[in-house]
Amino acid sequence: MWIPPTPPLCDGATFPTSILSPAGPAASSLSDATWLVIGLCCAIGIVVEGLLVWAIISGRKRANQNAPGEPVQVFGSNKVELAWTIIPTIIVIVLALVTVRVIRDVDLTEPPPGALRVQVIGHQWWWEYRYPDSGVVTANELMIPVGRPIWLEVESADVIHSWWVPRLAGKRDVIPGYPTAFWFSSDEQGTFLGQCAEYCGTMHAGMLLRVEAVSASAFDAWIGQQQATPAAPQSQLAQEGHLVFQALSCSNCHSIKGTSDGLFGPDLTHLASRKTIGSGIVQLDEATLRLWISDPQVLKPGCNMPSLNLDPKQLSALVAYLWELH
Ligand code: HEC
Ligand SMILES: [Cu+2]
Known part of the structure; x- marks a missing residue:
């Protein structure tokens, strides 16, 4: 059985995937609505359970006193019938209005200004x-x-x-x-996780x-760096790796700006600037990169990248090449 490797988590967040720990306005609207529903349901639960317990206790006292006959019957009481029709109706209307408002906030049909x-x-x-x-x-x-x-x-x-x-x-x-x-x-800088x-x-x-929220200036710097075409490979080994990458089927599945334009797998133009590979399952370092390329099926069995049975020399050259792609 495949047990996923422990993915690299984000630092800081106590509950990295909790809807009750929102970090932005869209998520806040949802968690506010969730708290309201939980609050209302708890209040209803407390009232209903309270009445039930009260009925049990007060009913039992009479039984202990051997009070004969049935308790007071409230069948056909207009007051009670009205109360248990109107109160639930108000609760349902409140929930419906709140839900409509949240949908209106969250589900826009056009991008908000400046998006x-x-x-x-x-x-x-x-x-x-x-x-x-x-x-x-x-x-x-x-x-x-x-x-x-x-x-x-x-x-x-x-x-x-x-x-x-x-x-x-x-x-x-x-x-x-x-x-x-x-x-x-x-609203917060940091890493946000999902699945x-x-x-x-x-x-x-x-x-x-994985979502990484950074300051506006850091984001602009990142965009600038990602737009650049990678520099020609530096080391001898990386130059060999560049040739291996083009000669093998890697280039049919992967794009690297200026080198290949495969579209089946992830774009690798600035691979080394990422923190993880395999869709967040493992942290990216030279060792995991080597392991991945030598046999992706070890880290992610069933994934759509085949094991290419490379010899150790090709493997080292490829790793050296990809590791220069900042
Ligand atoms: C048949 C198409 C195919 C071929 C050939 C192929 N790959 Fe991939 N590759 C993929 C797919 C699909 C993924 C994404 C796998 C996943 O995460 O589920 C991937 C993922 C990767 C990743 C991780 C990228 C990331 O950001 O997660 C690297 C690095 C990589 N491939 C390098 C290579 C190299 C080097 C070669 C040649 C030796 C190669 N690939 C050959 C399809 C291919
Ligand atoms: Cu999916």
């Missing part, structure tokens, strides 16, 4: 992110500027997935042939989500 457009494409079993206004393409780690609304346009390349980062936004299904869009934003929330095949459990 940053990002496209997310769900693949078995990883996420592609495109920033259409700057031409940046990356995978699995969504970088956003703190405080600015994000307009996330959602598509699928294959089956139904679901994009869900609970501290930032509600769950959004990713349906093939049915593009949708929604907004969220983050594909719609069963999508073998590696569904290994399809994690």
Whole structure:
């Protein structure tokens, strides 16, 4: 049985995936509504259970005193009938109005002013992110500027997935042939975690989500760095790796700006600037990169990258090359 490696978590957050620990306005609307429903239900529960306990106790006292006959009957009491019709109606109306307001806040039909457009494409079993206004393409780690609304346009390349980062936004299904869009934003800098929330095949459990919220200036710097075409490989080994990458089928599945334009797998143009690989399942360092390329099926069995049976020399060259792609 495959047990997912412990993914690199984010620092700081006590509950990194709790909807009750919102980090932005969209998630706050949802958690406020959740608290209201929980609060109302608890109040109703306390009143109903209280009446029940009261009825049991007061009824039992009479039984102990051998009081004969039935208790007082309230059948047909207009007051009681009216109360238990009107009170629940008011509760339902309040919940409906609150829900409508939350839907109105959360489910916009157009991007909010000043929003940053990002496209997310769900693949078995990883996420592609495109920033259409700057031409940046990356995978699995969504970088956003703190405080600015994000307009996330959602598509699928294959089956139904679901994009869900609970501290930032509600769950959004990713349906093939049915593009949708929604907004969220983050008030806090930091890393936010999530998980594909719609069963999508073998590696569904290994399809994690990471959102990194940084300051506006750090975000602009990141965009600038991601737009750049990587410099020519430096070391001898990396130069060999560059040739191996082009000679093998790697280049058919992966894009590296200036080198290859495969679209089946994640864009690797600035791979080494990411913190994880395999859709968030393992931290990215040279050792895991080597392990991944030598046999991705060890780290993520069933994933759509084949093991290419490379010899150790090719492997070292590829790792040296990819590790220079900052
Ligand atoms: C048949 C297409 C295919 C081929 C060939 C292929 N890959 Fe991949 N690769 C993928 C897919 C699909 C993924 C995403 C797997 C996942 O996370 O589920 C991937 C993931 C990766 C990743 C991790 C990227 C990330 O950000 O998570 C690296 C690195 C990588 N491949 C390098 C290579 C190298 C180097 C080669 C050549 C030796 C290669 N790949 C050949 C399809 C391919
Ligand atoms: Cu999925």
